[in-house]
Amino acid sequence: MIPGVVAYILNKYAQNHPDWAEQYSRSGYPALSNAVGFLPSLVKFSVSEWLVVLVLLFLLLYIVYYVRKVIISKGTRRLESYRGVMGIVAMCSMIYFCFTVLSGLNYYRYSFLSYTEYHAETYSVEELEELCQSLADDMGLVRAELGEDTDLLVQAPDDFDYYAQHSVLALQMLSEKYPILERSLYSTPKPVVMSKLMSRAGIQGNSCPFTLEANINVDMPVFMIPAAMTHELAHQCGFMQEDEAGFISYLACTQQDEPMILYSGLFLAFDHSISLLEKVDSDKALVIKSSLSQKVQHDMVQSEQYWGKYEGIISNVSRSVNDVYLKANNQTEGVSSYDKMVNLLLAEQRDNLSRTSVSLSKIN
Incomplete structure (x- = not known):
């Protein structure tokens, strides 16, 4: 004892x-x-x-x-x-x-924001709308690069290893800007054999503290996998708060030139952001979702259908257990803490706009 x-x-x-x-x-x-x-x-x-x-x-x-x-x-x-x-x-x-x-x-530990140029503040609905529209526009451009005939539910055998290696590279590159993420050992994400069970539990990935592995559900749509990998690698770097891990995942994915990884990060950010906008202004959220390209809308439908077919007792129990676990570990909002990454996205957006304004004023 x-x-x-x-x-x-x-x-x-x-x-x-x-x-x-x-x-x-x-x-x-x-x-x-x-x-x-x-x-x-x-x-x-x-x-x-x-x-x-x-x-x-x-x-x-x-x-x-x-x-x-x-x-x-x-x-x-x-x-x-x-x-x-x-x-x-x-x-x-x-x-x-x-x-x-x-x-x-x-x-x-300290918040990841304390190591960035961003600040935790209160944001307006208009800023949230702007974020969603910006992400929607970027998603359309990147999705077009993947090809109109590409079905993102189909996964080639070599895809996992490719994205696993690039997810580590993405964190290494991000650590150059944020040295707090630097590690001498990034354990490459691992595929889970019992991924179907993870899907039934509504789990995309998990970080095991006893082996320091990033375990990934390989049964879910392929465009979700790179973001899941970088999310779990963020936990390896010692940032356990789910909103911060999600934000780090987004930052890591969106600095990559590889379209699928970039799209995965944008999809993650848009999914959380549009969900929040739907709660505060459903009409505006509908307008933005309607403006998405047909392929992006198709991907969103596939995502909803995939997770929807696994909704049930197992997923509900898993969600409740995770909620209790998070609340017991200094995340008072439980599973809702995942959506808090939107505040971090808004902080980045405000900072970028501020920098752009300063640059323009210097030019003028």
């Missing part, structure tokens, strides 16, 4: 001392994560996927073993029950400790 107690104390301390959490994220975390993630990074399959299977099998055998011990024991049933329960407590304690030092403490 000692590791669990230590982890609890570390979490509480980090919660009240973000400066310490930030220092840990920049020193202790990189060293530990590189050490833990080195061996898994050497193979192309997801180690964490099979680790989960082994852990579940072990727990099943463990429970069966101790249930049998309790049944066949006559005078020591209480002792055997105690041993079985304490064994599970000890394992959970160790898992909690490992999660804390390899991921949990990063939830309390």
Whole structure:
């Protein structure tokens, strides 16, 4: 139980001392994560996927073993029950400790915005409309580069490795502008064999703190995969807040010349932005969505149909579990925190407009 107690104390301390959490994220975390993630990074399959299977099998055998011990024991049933329960407590304690030092403490670090030129402010509906229209225009141009006859639900066998390598390259390039993202080891994203199960749970990807792997759902439409990769790599870099990881993903994708990666980042940003606009001005959102090219509209329909067919008990339970997990880790808005990346997109837009205005005034 000692590791669990230590982890609890570390979490509480980090919660009240973000400066310490930030220092840990920049020193202790990189060293530990590189050490833990080195061996898994050497193979192309997801180690964490099979680790989960082994852990579940072990727990099943463990429970069966101790249930049998309790049944066949006559005078020591209480002792055997105690041993079985304490064994599970000890394992959970160790898992909690490992999660804390390899991921949990990063939830309390400084915001990614503190390392950028952007500022968290309040934005108008007009600015949100402008953002959505700008993203819509960019999506149309990039989608045209992919070809009118390209079906983005079809994925060639070599696509995953190609995008996995380029997603790492995208983070490396972005780290030149934002050195806080620099790592000596970026573990290349891994395809998940049980991707159908991830789709049923409504999961595009996940970052495993115990192997430092970015696990990607390869069953979903291919145009979502590059953004999912860079999102999980942002978590590897120590930024656990979902809105920040989404924003980092967008920045990484949109600095690439490869059309599919660029389109993936724009699609991610537009999806969150237009969803927010629909809540505050549905008529304007409808106008912008109607102005999209036919191919972009087709992609959006395919995306909605793909995830829609997996809506059900599993996805609802998964969403609820994720909501509880996020709220327990300093993300008070739970699953709604993903949409907060729109505020970061608006911050970038305002900064860009401000820079453009300053440049024009100097010219004049």
